[in-house]
Amino acid sequence: MTNSITGPIAPAGDRHAWPLVSYLMGLLCLSTLLAFSIVGLTLLLIRIPQLEADARGRVIQEARSAARSEDLLLHSIEERLEILAATLRAPRPETLAEVLNQAVGDGSTFLSIALLSPEGRVQAVGASTVWRWRQKELLGQDLSLSPLVARVRFQQRLLWDERHPSMMAGERVLALARPLPDGRLLLAEVPTSFLFRSATEYQEPIRGSATSPISLWLLDASGRFMANSERGVVPSEPAYWRETALYQQLRQGLEPPEHMVLQGVSYHVAVAKSQYVDWYVAALTPRGLDNPRVMAWITLVSTGFLGMLLIGVVLSPLWATGLKRALQRIVEQAKQVASGQVLSNWPKGPVREFNSLSEHLESMSASLRERQQHFRAIFDVSPIALAVYDPESDLLIDLNEAACRQFGLVREAVVGQPARLLPIWPEREGRPRRDPRLVQGETVEARLRHADGTELTCRVSVRVLERSGQTWQVWALEDISEAQRHAQELKSLNEALEARVAQRTEALQRANDEASQAIDRLHETRDNLVRSEKMAALGGLVAGVAHELNTPLGNSLMAISTLRDETQQFKDAMAAGLRKSTLEAWIDCVDQATSISARNLKRAADLVTSFKQVAVDQSSAQRRVFVLDELVNEILLTLKPTYSRLPITFEVQVASGLKIDSYPGHLGQVLTNLITNAIVHGLDGLPRGTVRILGAAVDADWVSLQVMDDGHGIAPDLIARVFDPFVTTRMGRGGTGLGLNISYNAATHVLGGRIEVRSELGQGACFSVVFPRLAPARAEVSRDDVQTWD
Template identity: 30%
Template structure:
């Protein structure tokens, strides 16, 4: 996809804006991260300090309740029951934190109870209740100090409470403090409005300043930070509670037995971090607004300078004289203007040089053109001469082959014709002898001998004349086919047999044996002359090159149909000429089909035999001619042609 280019003015505008945004993002992020790490360290330290202070202050506020219980316990020892009951009714309503207080004798049974329902402390429902089974009562039996309990459900008020007890002279006083009152006490003790947890030894959450509904019903012993605080281990940097992150700090009150955990918001939940981020965003927006207001002015000033440089470049391109501007706002633009002037002067100088050079080149090109035309004309004439010479050599090669064919046939005809003449001469002599016998008196035995002799002589003459006729017929077919490119139908085995018959003299005079394996009744519609010429050239090439002069060997000729390649419906035949001679070296095998290539130069070889065969196979018969050879094992030429030859063009 092609990107649409910006104008320079818009490019500068967006460059300023994008640079400002990237700068603000990077700097704001760095400032925020640095401040966040500082806030984290400060808040963690703050949480630890506030946890210690919270423990001390809470213990101090709850000490007032302990003191009041202690005074009432002493009073219970010195006053009669009625007066003590009146004292409880007069004093305890002033203590909002105490929900219920009951006084136990040495057996752990109540002898006075004050509750918020305004019943008399000596009410019969309160007297004689057994609290000896209470864990707080059991803990007071082994302690000389006040003891605070874990969270429990009060049997008197039904509220979820914590208890504090004091033992004096075998008497025990236990006060129940509601979790709401305990929450108010912890909030008074806290210095800031951070989230505070107070957890008893069983992991029950008894104070949560951020969610009072979770107190008394939530066990946080599974919280990792609480578990680490109980085991006196280092707390994690942050904890997550209800989807919010906090910096935790915990301290254990040895007196109360509770864990006080201070949870200061972390990350964006922290007010200081949130305000810092807001400040950074506000400053970034202010900077962007300022950049948006000033960037059009700066882009306009720069665009004016660039447009002037473009106009000067256009003048240089049009060939006008260049006059540089002097009042540039930017030094680099001034230097660029001076460079344009230098460039313009050099361009004018080079144009003059190019004009002179072009004129010289035109003169030289015309001179070279005339020389090339002369060379091309000479090359064309040479090529035409070579083509004519090649045609002459090809015709000469064909005539030479035909001459060898005539000589061979003449030699072959000599024997049967001589035998026929000899037989006829003998018959003529016998006929003269019979004439003399007739004049002197013919005997039956003489006539029978003459007839028997005539029958034998005529049989010899007939066989030799038939042989001569067969040779003449084969010669006529082969000679006719090889001297004209006539297309006709013929049987493949018959045509090969005729060619071999005409070559018998050449083969018999060699030391080599010829063997054939020809499929019968393969009818062809092709050019027998070209096919016979190819076969003659291949056999002649084998006889001339396959063996050294004193060696002997065999030539095998095979012909027949071959299976059609997949997807092709053209029936094909293959004719192979194989010898067991010395083979052809690889470097020679690459060039055997080249015109005029021969290894018998000066010894009768023209180098056209295999070239003619190769071209005839491709261009006339529509097939291929390949050579396979292994040194020391022999050579095989494979001719593959269609049964029906393609039509020749022209």
């Protein structure tokens, strides 16, 4: 082509562009603040919930600790009253007042102590020094109508009353009364100020901390405000108290709230109730933005944010100015090259990227002329038909080789001719159609024609090229006739594939239904195996007990038979004439026979009793209160006939008298399975072995039961799967792999505890079952249901 279609690019307008220094300053400050904001907000999002959770946990702990302290103080007061009651059994009437005064002391613990007659009249009164002048006035006073005195006389046990009308102060105070063996009563009044002050003294260092203040309040059963840790006992509750959520919910008998707003401050709230009296201890600590620790973290992050902003504002101009100078030298050099000058030395500086830019600009200026020379060759070798068109003069400026081949044209014949005369247009149009989408730069499809008359489907796109004030259009004419044919074939193929996929999906659904049915059958089979395992264990237990009963019953039968023979001989001797030696021999025989029969029948009765209790427990899911060591001994007694002939020693160390309210049948089944597992798997094939059973209280609410053996141990690859169903080392030799799975389900789902195992090869195994003394409430279920739980 004879005309060049390249030229200098017009500079873009910079009315909305920023100066480099300002842009770099803003970018540095923004990136610094953004990074610090992300870090600071992340810290706050992580730390603030931690602080809130810590405050919530501490306020719950403080409420419970204060309530326990209250209960301990009340218990100590009960013990002091018990000691006083023991002291008053013998003293003379004239010394009663003196003994009671000594018991009251300075009045810090007891406000007064009165000894009442069986009819409820005051016989003697002990008071503090402040109230001792009223002692004579109170003698003979009738207190039989007092609710506390009436309840104690009726129930005959020590009772508390938190709203007892005081004999001394004339107001309602905390009181307790205890009946004496001779029918009299001890009535003691306790000042509320002592009780609350003593219970909260040890917590002052925690509540006094500036970072985590905690307040303790004492409330009665109706939510009435009585005392707090800041002001102690108050004569009347604050005016704002009845508007609080804590008062409203306690008043209505609802659960206390976890949060509360008090005088514009938000608090975490935790409430604990005393076991002795109908009082509540409430602990409060600020929450949210009212928490000093939360505000300290927010202040710290805010201060860091402002500090980073100040640093960015101070340092960013210095950094940006240095970059601007280096870049300005490169821009000036580029302007000279753009004006047509040929320069070889481009500026270099300390910034590696700017030096690289200089090198690339130098290389670009050198290759620009070479690219201009190569443009024509590139235009011709393009595989897509390209045409350069002048829409103002309707002239075809140039055409590449691909366009000539695609439309069967000769370049020299069409270049410089009006475009409307080209033979590529369909006969029905006769000239190129102006499509507004082409002017906007979109791509359209058009029906064009080869020089031999063959119709072509082309994808046409237009790009506008401005050169020296002229507007040219570069046309790209891509023949897509073959592509459309392939697309139609591909569409047909996709439709066929979709039909096949639908068929395969339907077949897969049927297969899934069959698999679900197989899984249901597998669950049913597993349940049957669990029931078979239970019946096999019960059958072995019955066979063992029956075998063990043979010996004592046989001994008893032999003794009775011998006694019968001796009795017959004694009768014959009496007929011939009774002698003293014959009578003594018969008496000795009777004594021996009855002694042997009694011992053996008692042994048989013990076996039957233990077996009966174990069988009743294991055949039902009933809950009852039982003693742990008695249950363990009953289980071992019923298992002893089964393993009595094996060289195995049982060592039992279970705490005596440990009462548990739970499900003895399920606990017995767990213990039976663990002992059986230790003997069958752990000690199998060993010349001797030991099974140790340890039971003790973990704390006030939890109990631990351990079964240990010194046998083979468990392989490491089985430890993680030992409680899964059908996992056993004796598959095909009588093992089903369900014993430990049943024990796991019973320990976790029924007893409400957990079961763990520790073992090393050759060192034996230890199974630990930890469960609560008071089993969680649940609906009664059968043992089969428990065994099949997953």
